Amino acid sequence: MKEMLIMTPGPTEVAENVRLARAKATTNPDIDLAFYDFYKKTCSKLAQFLKTKNDVRVLAGEGILGLEAACASLTEKGDRVLVLDNGIFGHGFSDFIELYGGEAILLESSGKEAFSLEILEKFLEKDHDFKYATVVHCDTPSGVLNDLSSICPLLKKYGILTVVDSVAAMGGEELQVDKWQIDIALGGSQKVISAPPGLTIASISTEAYQAMTERKSPIASFYCNLLTFKDYYEKKWFPYTMPISDIYGLDQAIDNLLADQEILKRHAMIGHATRQAIENSPLELYLQNGYSNTVSVIKVPEGLNDQEILRKMRENYRVMITGSFDHLAGKVLRIGHMGENARPNKVAYSLYALQKVLEDFGIAFKNNLQEDFLEALN
Numbered sequence: 431m432k433e434m435l436i437m438t439p440g441p442t443e444v445a446e447n448v449r450l451a452r453a454k455a456t457t458n459p460d461i462d463l464a465f466y467d468f469y470k471k472t473c474s475k476l477a478q479f480l481k482t483k484n485d486v487r488v489l490a491g492e493g494i495l496g497l498e499a500a501c502a503s504l505t506e507k508g509d510r511v512l513v514l515d516n517g518i519f520g521h522g523f524s525d526f527i528e529l530y531g532g533e534a535i536l537l538e539s540s541g542k543e544a545f546s547l548e549i550l551e552k553f554l555e556k557d558h559d560f561k562y563a564t565v566v567h568c569d570t571p572s573g574v575l576n577d578l579s580s581i582c583p584l585l586k587k588y589g590i591l592t593v594v595d596s597v598a599a600m601g602g603e604e605l606q607v608d609k610w611q612i613d614i615a616l617g618g619s620q621k622v623i624s625a626p627p628g629l630t631i632a633s634i635s636t637e638a639y640q641a642m643t644e645r646k647s648p649i650a651s652f653y654c655n656l657l658t659f660k661d662y663y664e665k666k667w668f669p670y671t672m673p674i675s676d677i678y679g680l681d682q683a684i685d686n687l688l689a690d691q692e693i694l695k696r697h698a699m700i701g702h703a704t705r706q707a708i709e710n711s712p713l714e715l716y717l718q719n720g721y722s723n724t725v726s727v728i729k730v731p732e733g734l735n736d737q738e739i740l741r742k743m744r745e746n747y748r749v750m751i752t753g754s755f756d757h758l759a760g761k762v763l764r765i766g767h768m769g770e771n772a773r774p775n776k777v778a779y780s781l782y783a784l785q786k787v788l789e790d791f792g793i794a795f796k797n798n799l800q801e802d803f804l805e806a807l808n
Contacts, residue, residue, distance in 0.1 A: 434744065437780045438752045439570050439598060439725040441620040441627050441765030444679075448625055451682035452675045456750035459672045469672065470663050472681040479684060480600075480615060482607035482633050487659045488680065489630040490673050493597040493618025495654070496630035498526045500593045500614045502654035503642050504562050507531035512560040512590065514544045516576070516754045517569025519595060527564075530650055533587075535560070544720030545576045547584070554588050561641070562591035562613070568599035568722040571754045573764065575603060575722040578610050587610040591638060597621055600631070601687055601766045602697040602724040613638040614656075619676070622697075622724060625683040627677050632656065697723040700767045700777055703806035707781055710797045716762050724768035728752070729761065731793055736760050739787055747783035780805055 436443050436524065459465045461483060473486040477529075480486065489495055489672055489763065509532040515521045516539040526532035541544045545565070563585050568575050582592045591613045596605055601622030607615050607752050613635040625798035635654060642649065649655045658669035701723030708728055710716055716727040730736045736753040740763070743749045754762045763784075767777050781799035789795060 433748070435686060435749045435779065436774060437752055437765055437767070437771055437776065439573075439621070439764050439768060440618065442622070442624050442766060442768055443770035443776075444624055444626055445683070445686060445770055447686070448679045448683045451627070452626070452679035454675070455677050456674045456678075459674045460668060463666060465672070465674060466663055466666055468681070469677060472677060475681070475684045475688065476631055477633065478635050479687060480605060480607045481609065482615070483640075484607060484633045485624060485660070486631065486633045487724075488658070488677060489632060489659075490628070490670065491630055491653075492627050493595075493616065493630050495620070496616035496632050497523065497595055498529075499630070499632065499651075499654040499656050500616060501526035501532070501564075502530050502651040503637070503649055503656040503726065504591065504593070504614075505530040505532040506645055506647050508533065509561045510535060510559060512563035512585075514545055514550070514563065514565040514576070515539070517543050517566055518571040518758070519569050519575055520564070520566040522596075523564040523566075523593075523647070532561075532661065541572060541574070542716065542718045544574060544695075545581065547580050550581065554584065558588035558590065560590045562593055564593045564595070567594055567596035567605070568603065568724055570598040570725060571710075571727075571758050572716060572762075573722045573725040573727040573758065574717055574720045575599065576720065577659070578605070578612065582610045582612050591641060598724055598768070599722060601693065602772065603722065604694060605727075607633050610805045619680055619683070622769040623680070623683050623687065625680045626676065628673060629680055645665055680722070697768065697772050700772050700774065701726065703733055703803045704765065704767055704777060704781070706806040707797075707799045707802035710802050711795055711799055712783075716758075716777060722764065724772075726765045726767065728763045728765070730763060731788065731791075734788075734793075736763060739763065739791070742787045742790065743783055746787065749783045751780065751784070768805050774804065774807055
């Protein structure tokens with residue numbers, strides 16, 4: 431292969447029509463009234479995509495901006511916030527909460543499994559005095575998928591606002607914002623949506639807006655203040671100059687997703703087939719359950735160095751997968767089969783390359799990863 435095959439769990443490959451959309455001639459988005467209509471239409475498509483009647487906004491910043499903006503906009507000094515912690519990004523919400531003066535109460539569940547609803551139920555019976563709770567849909571470093579359809583309604587039962595990081599799942603896993611009572615749902619352009627990195631998607635409920643407007647103290651940020659976007663269309667005013675070319679690309683990427691009626695089924699089939707191939711081999715999946723269909727996480731074979739594996743994948747086969755970070759650094763490999771990456775030919779070649787590299791390092795395979803993957807698809 432001449433071009434590098436990008437099979438990381440974000441950023442992902444970008445479709446040609448998305449790249450071309452970003453090349454359109456641009457105007458000044460601050461004063462071009464037609465762009466306000468275009469932006470509003472794009473947000474409406476995103477609302478359809480997220481199955482919500484809530485406001486949706488596109489923010490100029492990579493997905494982490496959305497996580498911080500939600501915490502900045504909701505948190506006041508002394509607020510108690512429940513953090514559902516079964517992964518690196520799940521735990522990481524506490525940093526934003528404490529940065530804005532809140533008290534983060536971490537509730538832990540196994541990092542190798544979907545968050546335990548039983549643990550949450552028992553905890554809330556004893557303590558549910560929280561302004562809001564944070565939960566990660568798919569924790570990208572480990573690939574664990576949490577059941578929002580059960581978690582968020584349970585939190586709302588106790589009057590707790592819900593903030594969801596769906597950056598690595600949005601589009602590849604089922605997400606029903608209104609039905610599941612999600613107050614703030616956050617996504618990023620560079621994952622399943624398969625646009626270049628640089629944009630955050632945020633849906634914001636009426637209750638979340640109310641909590642922001644009824645604060646006793648002002649939001650301690652301008653760029654991370656979700657209220658600044660609330661009446662942009664009526665006022666014909668953006669809080670900062672919008673990245674118009676990126677939004678042109680995002681609009682096309684959303685059209686691609688809405689036209690793909692089989693997107694969830696495709697991700698489910700490819701996720702299952704990838705895991706099946708790994709389980710038939712001498713390799714081990716990192717998780718025990720709660721597998722996301724957007725990323726597969728594999729233990730690094732004992733005695734091998736993850737960086738050497740990744741280097742040989744790039745140099746010898748032109749495939750870019752990745753390791754992880756924090757406490758998983760050096761311990762796992764991650765293959766992103768999300769969005770434009772979730773294509774049988776791309777995943778099959780990636781598994782072929784991985785097997786060849788590992789065989790060069792002395793790992794003996796009795797099966798063929800590529801063949802097992804393709805067979806499991808049928």
